[in-house]
Amino acid sequence: MNYKRIPYDIDKIKIPQGEIHIIKNRCKGCGFCVEYCPRDVLEMSDEFNAMGYHPPRVKNPENCVNCGLCEMLCPDFAIWSTLKPDCRQASKKKSAEDEKEAKIES
Amino acid sequence: MIKKEDHHPMESLLRMDRIPHIWCPGCGIGTTVTAFIVALEKLKLDFNKVCVVSGIGCTGRVAGYINLDSFHTTHGRAIPFATGIKLGNPELKVVVFSGDGDLISIGGNHFIHAARRNIDLTVICVNNFIYAMTGGQVAPTTPLTAYTTTSPYGNFELPSNVPQLAESAGAVYVARWTALHIRRLTNSIIEALQKPGFSVVEVISPCAMYYSRINRLGDGIDMMKFYHENSVIKHNEPTENLDIDYQKEIIVGKFINRERPTFTDSYNDWLVTEKKAQSKSMI
Amino acid sequence: MKANPRDVHTGAYYIDGDVAAAEGALAAGCKFLGGYPITPSTEAAEAFARRAPEVGAIFIQMEDELGSISAVLGASWAGKKALTITSGPGYSLMMENIGLGAALETPFVIINIQRGGPSTGLPTRTGQADMMQTRWGSHGDYEVIAISPDSPQESFEFTVKAFNLAERYRVPVMLMSDECVGHMTEKVVIPPASEIEVETRRYYDGPKDKYLPFKPDKNLVPPMVKAGDGYKLYITGLTHDEKGYPILNQNLNTRRLVDKIRLNADKIIETKEERLDDAEVIVVSYGITSRVAIRAIEQARKIGIKVGSLRLITVWPFPDKKIVELAKKVKGFVVPEINYGQIVFEVERCSHGNANVILVPHGGGSVHNPDDILGAIKQVAREKKRSEGIIEYKTGLEHLVFDQNKGSRPDLSG
Structure with missing residues (x-):
């Protein structure tokens, strides 16, 4: 049983690509972001930050879809993601298209 | 929220000169704060008109980190202080951000009566089952049999059920989430902020240093995993079923969403519109 | 205004x-x-x-x-x-x-x-x-x-x-x-x-980014702002600095909290003085007790005792300077109050041993009998020697206490 539904507009969707930013010295090494990243982007590193904790490190940067869960789960405001610059144009275009569609529908 | 590469997106709503905060590694209060900040950003409120009032305790320190008009008051008195602010200037959106010990134990009476009057406040109650700032003493929310420094043989007092207390006292919006249900928590905070009247959002939050250490429950992340596996979303569940037993399933969700006139509305309707107050002066 | x-x-x-x-x-x-x-x-x-x-x-x-x-x-x-x-x-x-x-x-x-x-x-x-x-x-x-x-x-x-x-x-x-x-x-x-003169709140009117909630002006009092004015106040009961942020020593702000009143005391303190020019005995009173004292003072004057009245309108801050000065000139102070001694300690402290201080105690429930205050005035006027500490006047109610036969409180010193 490994079937997955295929969205009908899969050809139109471009999976967003995110970029992770970490302020290492703010991190207290709780591991929430690593544990709950749905795309397995992060791992704990071996290095120590200024407070003596192990901050996370980006393991699979290409997997990040900019969902922002790490940013919301981080209790120390130390990690966040942004949309990669080349995706921003696409997402803008897409939202413009969506708006157009929405207008037509209404 | 405009995201930049060099600044954390929540920095505009944080007092960055006070970060890093004092909360321990694995604590869920910071996570609750991010949910609150995201909720504020999504609502596009005028941040000059939002006040945060906290009492004393770990969660009481929230007032010191959020870059809004914020008041760090005495133990248990966050709700009456917030009542004063709200009645002093009804334009303001007043949020009480405090812990279970502060709101339910020493401030329990204020909690009940603010709910009864339906003062237009949003109460975010971070429940970590323990008095953490003072070193891990038994709280009114500590589950039965759990160890704390002042229940060294296991807690034998029945804990409070916060949503049931809020409902029976008259709150118009009651929800409970864990610090892990971060998006649902955000949505609940948004709804609570928009709801006129006394709204309560309880957040079950890991205390890695005191609650989980003395009970041998692992780190904050282990508590989060426990929430992940044992929390059950049951919207509109009758609040009497929401007791939390030690290391048993935690029912989360949105339980109460009802309409009652707020204190300010009743005051205006009764005294201003109905003019009940005419020529009643003593002299 | x-x-x-x-x-x-x-x-x-x-x-x-x-x-x-x-x-x-x-x-x-x-x-x-x-x-x-x-x-x-x-x-x-x-x-x-x-x-x-x-x-x-x-x-x-x-x-x-x-x-x-x-x-x-x-x-x-x-x-x-x-x-x-x-x-x-x-x-x-x-x-x-x-x-x-x-x-x-x-x-x-x-x-x-x-x-x-x-x-x-x-x-x-x-x-x-x-x-x-x-x-x-x-x-x-x-x-x-x-x-x-x-x-x-x-x-x-x-x-x-x-x-x-x-x-x-x-x-x-x-x-x-x-x-x-x-x-x-x-x-x-x-x-x-x-x-009716009414003082309005003094709000800060300088540039917004320069505002410090606890930075005092020359009067040691900081101007205020209110919640919702956009100053992003952080107000905490923790000991704080001028910015309102918690600090770990009290020398700065707590010192000022105290000085704000102590150094402005002369501007705050109000007393009401009557017949102090020639007075040898002064009745120091406040609240309802000062009205009871009027009768005792009148009677004492009638029998020739030079008695004056100092009524404390401002009780705190205490008018230290006034009492210190008066103590140099008079024989003693009579302090009637409806308690077993509170403000009398302040009067005794300020008299620096220069004048006798006699307390006319009275338990709550009623006001003094003016005769008791008169008796105390007479006792001070009679007194030749300087007594150390506070003298407690034996009021007419003393016999009700403990030992009705002896008419005084029991001696437990032995």
């Missing part, structure tokens, strides 16, 4: 001290009362509640005194002149947050209609035993202002004065009335608004 005519009920009335105090608060522009019913102060809250909608004020009866004082602090930070009204037990409950009010430099007024204590004590009878609690009741170092009226007319006037002092010095101000004054019904003349 003058009072708003809408807030002032100009005219001559026959009302009690509680109602007069409530009218005073309204005349001063008070727009928030968080209260909790307690005898003998309820009439004041009732009068305020009746008038509140008429002047756009809010009255809320909170769930307890802890709640009422906290709501008062909140309302004050929201920009309203705020008041709470209470009596002994409620006053005790408020103590922690009076400390918070002093630490946050929050202007507000407490009307304390004192009753007999300790504990539930004598709810319907008078007392003056909250005087030291006012000064020292909350933990830590702080200073407040306390003023004491002796008539319904003064209850009105002094409540206005209390609000003015609170706003001027950003400090909690206590109106230390008592059951007798509170329930005494007399003629009270409320002047037209144009004759």
Whole structure:
């Protein structure tokens, strides 16, 4: 049983690509972001930050879809993601298209 | 929220000169704060008109980190202080951000009566089952049999059920989430902020240093995993079923969403519109 | 600034001290009362509640005194002149947050209609035993202002004065009335608004980014802003610096909290002096006791004792300098108060051993018998030698205590 539904507009969707930013010295090494990243982007590193904790490190940067869960789960405001610059144009275009569609529908 | 590469997106709503905060590694209060900040950003409120009032305790320190008009008051008195602010200037959106010990134990009476009057406040109650700032003493929310420094043989007092207390006292919006249900928590905070009247959002939050250490429950992340596996979303569940037993399933969700006139509305309707107050002066 | 005519009920009335105090608060522009019913102060809250909608004020009866004082602090930070009204037990409950009010430099007024204590004590009878609690009741170092009226007319006037002092010095101000004054019904003349001087809150008007909530001006008092003005205030009961941020030493801000009142004391203190020029004996009194003392003073003058009266209108800060000066000139002070010795300790401290200090004690429940005060005046006038410490006058009630046969308290020293 490994079937997955295929969205009908899969050809139109471009999976967003995110970029992770970490302020290492703010991190207290709780591991929430690593544990709950749905795309397995992060791992704990071996290095120590200024407070003596192990901050996370980006393991699979290409997997990040900019969902922002790490940013919301981080209790120390130390990690966040942004949309990669080349995706921003696409997402803008897409939202413009969506708006157009929405207008037509209404 | 405009995201930049060099600044954390929540920095505009944080007092960055006070970060890093004092909360321990694995604590869920910071996570609750991010949910609150995201909720504020999504609502596009005028941040000059939002006040945060906290009492004393770990969660009481929230007032010191959020870059809004914020008041760090005495133990248990966050709700009456917030009542004063709200009645002093009804334009303001007043949020009480405090812990279970502060709101339910020493401030329990204020909690009940603010709910009864339906003062237009949003109460975010971070429940970590323990008095953490003072070193891990038994709280009114500590589950039965759990160890704390002042229940060294296991807690034998029945804990409070916060949503049931809020409902029976008259709150118009009651929800409970864990610090892990971060998006649902955000949505609940948004709804609570928009709801006129006394709204309560309880957040079950890991205390890695005191609650989980003395009970041998692992780190904050282990508590989060426990929430992940044992929390059950049951919207509109009758609040009497929401007791939390030690290391048993935690029912989360949105339980109460009802309409009652707020204190300010009743005051205006009764005294201003109905003019009940005419020529009643003593002299 | 003058009072708003809408807030002032100009005219001559026959009302009690509680109602007069409530009218005073309204005349001063008070727009928030968080209260909790307690005898003998309820009439004041009732009068305020009746008038509140008429002047756009809010009255809320909170769930307890802890709640009422906290709501008062909140309302004050929201920009309203705020008041709470209470009596002994409620006053005790408020103590922690009076400390918070002093630490946050929050202007507000407490009307304390004192009753007999300790504990539930004598709810319907008078007392003056909250005087030291006012000064020292909350933990830590702080200073407040306390003023004491002796008539319904003064209850009105002094409540206005209390609000003015609170706003001027950003400090909690206590109106230390008592059951007798509170329930005494007399003629009270409320002047037209144009004759009532009302102090408005001094708000910060400099550049927004330069604002420091606890940076004082040359008077040691910082200008205020209110919640919702966009200053992103951080107000904490932790010891804080000028920015309001917690710090770990008290030298900066707590020193100023104390100095703010101590160094401005000369501007704050008011006393009422009568016949002090030739006086050999001075009766130091406050509140209702000063009215009882009038008769004793008149009688003493009749029999040729040179006695004067120093009435403390401002009880805290205490008029140290005045007592120090007077002590050099007179034989002694007579201090009648409805307690077993509170303000007398201050008088004794300030007399520096230069004058005898005699306490006329009186338990709560009634006012002094003027004969006791007269007896004390005579005793001081007779006294040849300088006594150390406070002399306690044996009042006519002494025989009721412990040992009726001997007519005095038992000697437990052996």
